[in-house]
Amino acid sequence: MNFFERLSLLDRRWVYLILAAVVVITVLIEFDTPIRVNPEVRSIYDFMEEQQPGSYIHLAIDYDPGSLAEMHPMTYVIMEQALAKGLKVIMTALSPNGPGMAEQAMLEIMDSVKLHTGKEVIYGEDIVFLGYKPYPGIVILAMGQNYRLPFPGDYYNTSLDSIPMMEGIINYDNVEGVILITGTSGVDFWISYANGRYNVPLAVGLTGVMAADYYPYLKSGQIFGLMGGMLGAAEYEKLAGRPGRAMEAMRVQVWTHMVIILFILIGNIGYFISRRRGGSV
Amino acid sequence: MRKGPIIITAAVALFFVISWIIKSGGAPEGSSSYDAIAEGFWLTFAAFLTLAILSFLYKDNPFYKFAEHLYVGVSAAYWMSLGFWTTLVANLFPRISMTLSEWFQVEFISYQYHFWVPPILGVLLLMRLSPKGGWLSRWALAFIVGTTAGLNLPRFLRSDFIEQISSTMLPILVNWQGFGDFFTNFSLSASGQFVSIVSNFLVVLGVLCGIIYFFFSKEHKGAFGAASRFGIWVLMVTFGASFGYTVMGRISLLVGRLTFLLDDWLGIISG
Amino acid sequence: MKKEIPLAIVFVAGVFMAVQFFVPHAGSEWIYEFVMEWTIIIGIFALALGIWSLLRVSTTKIKRKMENWPYAVVLLAGLVSMIIFGMGFMGGVESYMFRHFFNHVMIPLHATMFSLLAFFIASAAFRAFKARSALATVLLISALVLMLRFNPYLGPVGDLDADLASWILNVPNLAAKRAIIIGIGLGMVATALKVILGIERSYMGSD
Amino acid sequence: MKIKIIALMAMLLLLASVGWGQEEAAIDSTVQEVIPPGPPLNLKAFDKPYDNGHAIDLTWDLSVDDGAGRNNIIEYRLMRADSPEGPFVERKKLEMGKTEAEDKGVKEPDDPNYFPREHDFYYKVVAVTADAEAESEVVGPVRGIGQWYNAGKNPVAVAVVLFTVFTIYFIFKAKKGAELYIRPLAGIDAVDEAIGRATEMGKPILYVLGLGTAADIATIASFTILSRVAQKVAEYQTSLIVPCYDPIVMTIAQETVKASYYSAGRPDAYNQDSVFFVTNQQFAYVGGVNGIMLRDRPATNFYLGKFYAESLIMAETGAVAGSIQIAGTDEVTQIPFFVVACDYTLIGEELYAASAYLGREPVLLGTLKAQDYAKALVIICCIIGFIAASFGWTWFVEQFHVGN
Incomplete structure (x- = not known):
């Protein structure tokens, strides 16, 4: 047994340890990485830029804290862009663990918009958070009929009819589009129910893992834009000119990817050496 | 009990108690010391749970078991309470009972008798749980399975x-301007006519061969077999790519957790 | 009779919901909306069954002093205290303890459990990505192309790789996913049809 | 040349005098004459087709001053009344350039935006400039009528009918005893082997139904496979562990497993606690299942149903525990991870087909045959559509377009 064969039989715990070490080191040391912008991200940015102040946007925060690290940068950059432009934002959170987190994000963004642009964002006039109801598919269908059906009141149990910005806002017909940021399969409900049944323009921000699977919907026009994972968020941050966590995270990605590729190569070299000798791995 | 585990547990406990004490010191101004101690506890506890789960990577151990069961x-x-408040209290009670609405301090809407159906099915x-009435529960199950099957059938x-x-019905020439134009403006660029033709053709071919791979009732031999093999190749390219x-995405999740440990808890990263 | 009535319910409910898709009339919408709300409410009742099952399994473990029984106590303690924190007199889901358990127990556990995937994806790649056969090699190469797509240190090769990666995502990926989706669509429809027609009834159990 | 210059000078003078005059008029506003714009013409109102009856569609021709003429139209106001005389209520505002609108309301009578069905309404559209407005003529009566069939969904209806006919036809054919070939599926052939292995090793079998609810068809398909597996488990006298994520799924799984033990003739061996609820929080559930895998060391793990991000956590932990793993899901995102980390994977539709494979019942095989015929039809349609689209014959492609 030579060096490479022994390497290819390496205990998985070494893989874990080396990976963890690379992540920690790259998190702690700073250096720059270049970023490319894809058209499917740009189309979301352009859509947001085209909206007139006072238009309504439905922002669906359907991820839960598990994918917070990956999804929060998108929520932050898009919601900051919307509120800074004076768009009115209707927010929902259709993941059972999500509402607490979404509320926290909303409050933080309201503060940061005020800090950066001096613009006071008023809850109930510029933004409303409807909260969570179980069974996302059903809620999405119901909102297409009337927001009041699944959400008689907002997250704080204020009746929708007594919230100023919801006056005359019945259902998806009254919003310019839905920007969905999600890490769950709820995106299928949005596509087949909200876009499919009610024809509302839909753009999605997905976890990196999911994004690849929604290109068919992009091509068939069921969604008009797509952001995938941290890379998508970094692209958006670059477009919006608000460098944030996503752009920082890219340098970690580059190095960890190289480590994993290295492991794959080691595994294959060991495999070929032992196969040439007639051994088995 | 052997001594080893006790010593390890004690050491870990001591470590996190120290962390608690240190974390309780950095209270923001204006808050009481009680708040600071509580916040210090929660932060330390969260860090403990994070490390307990990560320890699973080495092997199953009592800390992981504790965190998992908790x-x-x-x-x-959590789910039960949330469901109770957001669904039963907010949606159901205001429609079936004035007494219950008052009890839970929600605004009574109006009597809507069809809202008695779900609680009845729920009770079924x-x-x-009763030894004799078990078969009644199937009525509720039948209702749920039946409605969802019917709901999904046309929608999917x-x-x-x-x-x-x-x-999938894509045109082979994206901009139909005749063949002459195609040859005079021939280019190999990614946005060019030639690449789109090849791509469109491959999409259609890939879809068809992929579908052929899923044929169950025909032997995969001859031309049919070749198509099916091409189909599985396309599937494998896709799986590898995914x-x-x-x-x-997975790495960034890990970064998120490490940021919590290094920044929020240990305070190594600043800004 | 114990089986006929449920099968009849399945058939009627199934056909109704399928037909409802084609009926835009308000009457059909009303019933559809009722059914949707009902399902949500029934789900909450079902949760009581789940909690009951959890209690049963855990108490049995403790009573019989089965292996790892002390952890069942931890489970019950977590369950019971969280239920109490969520009760009306504690302030319901807005109470201090309920929120703090969510923010400082559930969120970290959830996120950490999820982050284990970073390690598992590396170990799975190391263990399984070996060029054993032509198909396995295709899998491997395509994964490598995607993993190198944003690597800034490859120079012109990197640009080529990024183009290839996006081509893979847009063409073969699109084709394969669509073939799978069409197959799944058919499979789902067939299964739904079997359920409605009462051919598929294993979910019904027997007496 | 000179004439032109003179003419130009004259025009400039004229313009200047007009400008002068206007300035004066602006000072003395009472004299200002407001010229109303051209009204919207040719207004038509009709029941919105294929809807629930709570909407009216309207079309009209642009005012002559919209995009042409004085080009000073700002908006159109859509007005509605219960009688031709009024009073008219504003229902909607549309920016200039629009020639159609939908007056839609909700069906809840207590909602402020309630739109009564089968009620006579009269409409007019008002063209509005900054300082004047012009009304179209009043049209009506018109009433919203709920339709009982949505013809826009015809393609789906055709597909449903065709597929149902295929299925029923092949079930009858199969019942009559026609031989149906099915190609082998590695994942299915492995099921028996895996159960046998568990028996030899004296270890349990873990069956994970995934994160789906009883509403997911994948979960329903998984119940059928569970019933076959449980039956074999009962025959081989192995033990079965089914941790559940959804309480309703748990209830159904209990019924399924119990029934399998009965039909295997071993009701006594059924243990009620073998199918149990863990929690319905994704990663808490995964944590629990991981614990089971490492502590009970099952010989075989089945992951059949809906899976999300947890797929790889489970599959890798199972690999550490040394179990044989058979997976199947219709969740496209997770298939790759199962393919990489598990021994056998049922890809997409194969999961649905698996129950027919395991049972080998003619009725179930019949539906497989129907699915294949539908696939053949898909292939034919795609080829025709491809050719049609290439030559720009859009008619065929449009037949597959589903309206709302």
Whole structure:
């Protein structure tokens, strides 16, 4: 047994340890990485830029804290862009663990918009958070009929009819589009129910893992834009000119990817050496 | 009990108690010392749970078992409470009972008698717990399974079938301007006519061969077999690509957790 | 009779919901909306069954002093305390303890459990990505192309790789996913049809 | 040349005098004459087709001053009344350039935006400039009528009918005893082997139904496979562990497993606690299942149903525990991870077909045959559509377009 064969039989715990070490080191040391912008991200940015102040946007925060690290940068950059432009934002959170987190994000963004642009964002006039109801598919269908059906009141149990910005806002017909940021399969409900049944323009921000699977919907026009994972968020941050966590995270990605590729190569070299000798791995 | 585990447990406990004490010191101004101690506790506890789960990578151990069982218990109850307040209290009670609405201090809407159906079906479901009435629970199950099967039948036929077929009907020439134009403006660039032709053709071919791979009642031999093999190749390219594409998202989740440990808890990273 | 009535319910409910898709009339919408709300409410009742099952399994473990029984106590403690924190007199889901358990117990556990995937994806790649056969090699190469797509240190090769990666995502990926989706659509429809027609009834159990 | 210059000078003078005059008029506003714009013409109102009856569609021709003429139209106001005389209420505002509108309301009578069905309404559209407005003529009566069939969904209806006919036809054919070939599926052939292995090793079998609810068809398909597996488990006298994520799924799984033990003739061996609820929080559930895998060391793990991000956590932990793993899901995102980390994977539709494979019942095989015929039809349609689209014959492609 030579060096490479022994390497290819390496205990998985070494893989874990080396990976963890690379992540920690790259998190702690700073250096720059270049970023490319894809058209499917740009189309979301352009859509947001085209909206007139006072238009309504439905922002669906359907991820839960598990994918917070990956999804929060998108929520932050898009919601900051919307509120800074004076768009009115209707927010929902259709993941059972999500509402607490979404509320926290909303409050933080309201503060940061005020800090950066001096613009006071008023809850109930510029933004409303409807909260969570179980069974996302059903809620999405119901909102297409009337927001009041699944959400008689907002997250704080204020009746929708007594919230100023919801006056005359019945259902998806009254919003310019839905920007969905999600890490769950709820995106299928949005596509087949909200876009499919009610024809509302839909753009999605997905976890990196999911994004690849929604290109068919992009091509068939069921969604008009797509952001995938941290890379998508970094692209958006670059477009919006608000460098944030996503752009920082890219340098970690580059190095960890190289480590994993290295492991794959080691595994294959060991495999070929032992196969040439007639051994088995 | 052997001494080893006791010593390890004690050491870990001591470590986190020290962390608690240190974390309780950095209270923001204006808050009471009680708040600071509580916040210090919560932060330390969260860090402990994070490390307990990560320790699973080395091997199963008592800390992981503790965190796992706590998580299962707390999450089950969390969902239950949330469901109770957001659904029963907010949606059901204001429509069936004035007394219950008053009790839970929600605004009574109006009597809507069809809202008695779900609690009745719900109670039927609970009949499982009685030794004799178990069969009644099937009525509720039948209702749920039946409605959802019926709900999905046309809807998935539309979104997963007809709409996918219709978007597969791609033209071979993206901008039909005749063959002369095609040859005079021939280019190999990614946005060029030639690449789009090849791509469109491959999409259609890939879809067809992929579907052929899923034929169950015909032997995969001859030309049919070749198509099916091409189909599985396309599937494998896709699976590899999805895997490679995903690595990034997974790493960023880990970065999120490390940021919590290094920044929020240990305070190593600043800004 | 114990089986006929449920099968009849399945058939009627199934056909109704399928037909409802084609009926835009307000009457059909009303019933559809009721059914949706009902399902949500029934789900909450079902949860009581789940909690009951959890209690049963855990108490049995403790009573019989089965292996790892002390952890069942931890589970019950978490369950019971969280239920109490969520009760009306504690302030319901807005109470201090309920929120803090969510923010400082559930969120970290959830996120950490999820982050284990970073390690598992590396170990799975190391263990399984070996060029054993032509198909396995295709899998491997395509994964490598995608993993190198944003690597800034490859120079012109990197640009080529990024183009290839996006081509894979847009063409073969699109084709394969669509073939799978069409197949799934058919499979789902067939299964739904079997359920409605009462051919598929294993979910019904027997007496 | 000179004439032109003179003419130009004259025009400039004229313009200047007009400008002068206007300035004066602006000072003395009472004299200002407001010229109303051209009204919207040719207004038509009709029941919105294929809807629930709570909407009216309207079309009209642009005012002559919209995009042409004085080009000073700002908006159109859509007005509605219960009688031709009024009073008219504003229902909607549309920016200039629009020639159609939908007056839609909700069906809840207590909602402020309630739109009564089968009620006579009269409409007019008002063209509005900054200082004047012009009304179209009043049209009506018109009433919203709920339709009982949505013809826009015809393609789906055709597909449903065709597929149902295929299925029923092949079930009858199969019942009559026609031989149906099915190609082998590695994942299915492995099921028996895996159960046998568990028996030899004296270890339990873990069956994970995934994160789906009873509403997911994948979960329903998984119940059928569970019933076959449980039956074999009962025959081989192995033990079965089914941790559940959804309480309703748990209830159904209990029924399924119990029934399998009965039909295997071993009701006594059924242990009620073998199918149990863990929690319905994704990763808490995964934590629990991981614990089971490492502590009970099952010989075989089945992951059949809906899976999300947890797929790889489970599959890798199972690999560490040394179990044989058979997976199947219709969740496209997770198939790659199962393919990489598990021994056998049922890809997409194969999961649905698996129950027919395991049972080998003619009725179930009949539906497989129907699915294949539908696939053949898909292939034919795609080829025709491809050719049609290439030559720009859009008629065929449009047949597959589903309206709302």
